[in-house]
Amino acid sequence: MESILVKIQDTVAKYADVLSKISRVDVEVVDNRLYRVAGTGMFSELVNQDMSAEGYVYRQVLKTGRRQIIYSPGRELICQNCPHCNDCQEEIEISMPVRMGMEIIGIIGLVGSSREQKERILGDEQLYLEFLEQIADFISTKAREYREMDNKNRLLDTLDCTIGYIDQGIVIIGDDHVITTSNEAAKKQLELDMPEGTYVEIEATGDRMNYQNEYKMKVGDREFSIMGHLYDLPQKKGRYAKLLLFENSKAIQKKYYEMTSTVHTLDCSNIIGDSEGTQKMKREIMQVAQSSSTVLITGESGTGKEMVATAIWNASNRHSGRFVAINCAAIPEALLESELFGYVKGAFTGADPHGRIGKFELANKGVIFLDEIGDMPLYLQAKLLRVLQERKITRIGSNQVIPIDVRILAATNRDLREMIREKKFREDLYYRLNVIPLEIAPLRERMEDIPPLAEHFATHYAKLFQKYFWKITEPVLNCLRQYPWPGNVRELENVVEFMVNMMGTDGVLDEKTLPREVRERGGKSEEKNSSSDGEEDERTVHSETGRGTEEVLTLKELEQRAIRQAIARYGDTTQGKKEAARQLGIGLATLYRKIGE
Template sequence: MGFDLSSIQGTVQKYAEVIAQVSGVDVEVVDKKLYRVAGTGLYAGDINQDMSSEGYVYKHLLNTGETMIIYNPGEDSLCSNCPNSSNCQETIEISMPIKVHEEIIGIIGLVGSSKEQRDLILQNEKLYLEFVNQIADFIAAKALEQKEKESNLSIIATLDSVIDYMEQGVLIMGEGNIITKSNENAKKQLGVSTVEGKTVEIIYTGDELNNTSEYKMIIDNKEVFIMGEVYPLGLRNNQYTSILIFKNIKTIHSDLYEMTATHKTIDAKNIIGSSEATKRLKSNIEKVACSNSTVLITGESGTGKEMVATAIWRESDRRTQKFVAVNCAAIPESLLESELFGYVKGAFSGADPKGRIGKFELANQGIIFLDEIGDMPIYLQAKLLRILQERTITRIGSNQVIPIDVRVIAATNKDLKVMIETKKFREDLYYRLNVIPLTIKPLRERREDIEELTNFFIKRYNRLLNKSYNYIKKSTMELLKNHMWRGNVRELENTVEFMINMMESDGVLNDKTLPVDFFEDLSTEVVTSNNANIITPLKELELREIQKALNIFGDTTEGKRKAAMSLGISLTTFYRRLEEVLKK
C-alpha cells in the first residue's frame, strides 16, 4: 500500500527515544528501503541516511519477516560481508519488523555497544522483546492512520473537484448536518449565494418518484422540496460524514416539461380572422389573460380551443411558467387519475415502479389545460372540484398534501348543460369552471375568416411541401367560403393541404384540386318520399328537423337557443329531444 514512515517521522523518533530510555541501549528505526528514520545515542546524528550498503541483518529480516537477535555481532554469518565485521563495536543487536497487515514497512533495531548493555538485554530479553513488539504495533497503527488520513484527504480532494462539474446539486455535510462543501448547482437550486457553515435539516417525505427519494430540506428557515439521495461517506473525518446529491423538485418539473411540452403557441393578436366574432374573441382573451380565474372554452371540434388556451397563456403573467395540456378523452379512464395527480413508487399494481409526477404538480405556478373536460369520469370530477377549491393535491399512494398554484383552463365540444341534466357532469364543477366562459364560433358562422385562413394554410403547406404556388381561382375560393365546414378550421386546413398536394405544375388551385368528398352534400336533409303509400313516422321527422336546425344554427348554446325557437319548442324540450339524437 506504499506506507512511508518518514510521513510520521516525529512520532517514530519519540517511540525510539522511549525504547532507548526503557532498555538503556541505542535505538534506530529504518524504513523498508533501509533509510534511517529515527535514532538515539550513536545514531542520533545520522538520521535520514541510506543504510543499504551496511544493513545486512536488516536486509535478511526484510526477506524472512522474522525477529532476529545477533548475540555476537561481527562473528555471525550474516556479518561476514560487512566491511566492519572484524572491528565491530556492537555487543548485541535485536532487529524487529514493523508490520501492517503482514506487510513489512520498517525495522526497529536495538543495539548494545558495551558488555553492560549486552548483559542488561540478556537478563530481560523476553521483556524487551514484548515491549519492542508493542512499540512496533504502535508505529504500525500510526502509519496506518496516517495512510487512511492521506487517502481520505485524497478522496476529499477528488470529491471537491468532481462535485463542481456535476449538473445535480451536491452538499457535503459534517457532524450535526453542518454543510462543509457545496457546488454551484446546489446554491443555484436552493436560491442562495452561500451555504457553507449552515445547518441543514433533511426530512424524508416517504414518497419516491423516478427511482429517487423525496425530501423536505430546511435551511435558514426556508423549506425546499428536493429529489435525491443521502450517502454516508465512511471517512474518519468529522467534516465529511455524508453527501447529498439532489435536484430541486422545481428543476425536475422543468426537465420533465421540456421533454413533454409539444404544444404550438400563438399570441392573441396573431389569431387569424377579421370577422366580428374573431375580433371579439381576441379582445376577450386579452381582457381575461392576466386573471387567475378558471376559463371554460366551448366550441365545436376543430375550432381551435387549444390555440385559444395557449393564447391566454402567452398573454398572461404566467407566460414564463409552464403550460401543460391534458386531453381527457385521449387517456383511458383507468389511467386519467394517475396522469393528473401522479403516484408514488408501489402505489398500485401495474404502475411504473419508479412512480410519476402528475400533470397538476408539473404545471405548478403555470397553467393546466384540460381539453375535452366533458369526457372526464364523474368520480374524477369530484376530485377536480376539490382541487379547485382547496388548491392542493395528493399523489396516489401518498399521504403528503402538496399545495399548488395552477390556473385551470378547460375546453369541451359538448353541451355541459345537457350533460348536467342527464347526470353526466357535475353542476357544481360546471359553475366552478365556467367563471370566464369563452365561446368559439364555428367557421360557418364567421365566413369572413375563411379566405384569410385559406391563404395562411396555402403559404404554410406550399413551404412545407416545397411546391410552387401561383394563385387560387376565385370560383374555387367561393366554394371554400360557402362550404359548411363541419370540421371547422381543422377540416379547412386538411382540405388546403390536400389541394397543395394535388396542384399541377402551373401552381393554380382550382376545383379539380378539391377533395372528392368536398362536393358531397354533408347536410342532413329531410328525405321525403313521392310514394303516397309510405308514411314517415313523426318521431323520425322530428329528429331530422332537430338535426337540420343544428346544422343551420350551430352546436353552441346560442345556436341551440335559436334552433329551439325556429322549431317552436322550449329550450328544455329541445335538450330532451337532442339527447335522443345523440343516442342514435
C-alpha cells in the same frame, strides 16, 4: 514514493525518543529502503539520510526477517562486509524488525557505544528485547492505522470523484443527520449549496412512483419533494451512515412532461386573421394573460380554443412553467381522475405498478388546459371544484396532500348554462371557471380571415409535401367565403390540405382542386347571393350527370358521403375520427367498420 514510516515520521521519532530515554542508549529507526527515519544521540544529526551503503546488518535483518544481536561489533562474522568493520565505534547492537502483517516495513536499532551501556543491556537483555518488541509493535500499529486511514481517504476521494460524475443527486449523511458530502447534481437539482456540516431532515412520505420512494427533505428553512432511495451504509454509524440517491420531483416531472406532452410554441403571432373579431381576440389574450384568474374559452369545435389557451400561456408570466393540456372527452371516465391527479403504486387494479404523475402536478408553476370541460363527469367536477378552492391535490391511493400553484384554462363547445339546467354541470364550478370568459367566433362570422388562413395552410402543406405553390385563384376564394364552415378553421385546414394534394405542377389552387362538397355547397350559397353566371351555378347545384334534377342516391351512398364529409371536416386523425363518429351519432368502432366497407 515515500515509505509508510516516513509518512508517520513524527510518531516514529517520538517512540525512538521514549525508547532512548528508558534504555539510556542511542536509537535509530530505518525504513525498508534503509532510509534513516528517526535517531537519537549520535544519530540525531543523521536523520533523513540514505544509509544503504553502510547498513549491512540492517540489510540482513530485512532479508531474513529475524532480529540480530551483535555482541562484539567489528569482530563478528556478520561485520566482515561492513565498511566500518575495522573502526566500528559500537559496543553492542540489537536490530529488531518492524512488521506490518507479513511485510517488514523497517528496523529499530538499539546501539550501545560504551562498555557501561553494553553491560547494562547484557544485564537485562531479555527485558530490553521485550521492550524493543513492544515499541516495534506500537510503530506497526500506528503504521497500520495510517494505512487504513489513507486507504479510507483514498476511497472517499474516489467516491467523491465518482459521485461527481453521476447525474442523480447524492448526499451522504452521518448518524447525526449532518451532511458529510454531496455532489454537484444534488446542489444543482435543489438549487442550494449544501456544505459539509449542514443539518438535514429526511422523511419518507410513503408514496412510491416510477420505481422510487418519495421523501420530504428539509434543509434549513427550505423543504423539497424528492424521489429516490435512502440506503444504510455498511458503517451505519458515524459520518458515513446513510446515502441518499435522488432526483428532485421537479426534474422527474420535467422528464415525464417531455415524454408525454407536445411542445407548445404558439403565441398571438400564430393566430392568423384580419377580421375585427380576430384582432379583438388577440387584444383580449394579451390583457388576460397578465392575470392569474381562471379563463373559460368557448366556441364551436375547430375554432382554435387550444391555440388561444397556448397564446395566453406564452404571453403570461408563467411561460417559463409548463403548459399541460388534457382533453376531458378523449379519456375514458374511469381513467380521467388518475390522469388529472396521478396515483401511487398499487392504487387500483390495472394501474401502472410504478405509479404515475398527474397532469395537475406536472403543471405546477405553469398552466393546465382542460379541453372539453363539459364532458367531465359530475363526481370529478366536485373534485375539480375543491382543487380550485384549496389549491391542493391528493394522488389516488395516497393520503399526502400536495400544494399546487397552477393557472386553469378551460374550454368547451357545449352550452354549459343549458347543461346546468339539465343537472349535467355544476353551477358552482361554472362560476369558478367563468371568471374571465373568452368566446371565439365561428369562421362563418369572420370571413375576412379565410384568405390569409387558406394562404397560410397552403404554404405549410406545399412545403410539407415538397410541392410548388403559387396562388389561390379568386373564384376558389369566393367559393371558400360562401361555404358555411361547420367545422370552422380545422375544416378549412383539412380542405386546403386536400387541395394541395390535388394541386398540379403549376402551383395554382383552382376550382378543380376543391373538394366536391365545398364546391357544391359554396356554389349554392353563391347562387343565392348572385344572379350572374347562372349557367355555371346550375352546373354546381346539380349533380355532374348533366341533368337538371339532382341525382337520387341510395342509402348506402348517402351514408358513405356523410362519412367522407365528416372525416374531411374533422380530420383523418384518431381524434378527428372520434369527433366525426360523435357528430354522426355512431360509435368509433362502427365508423371504422363502415370505412372499411
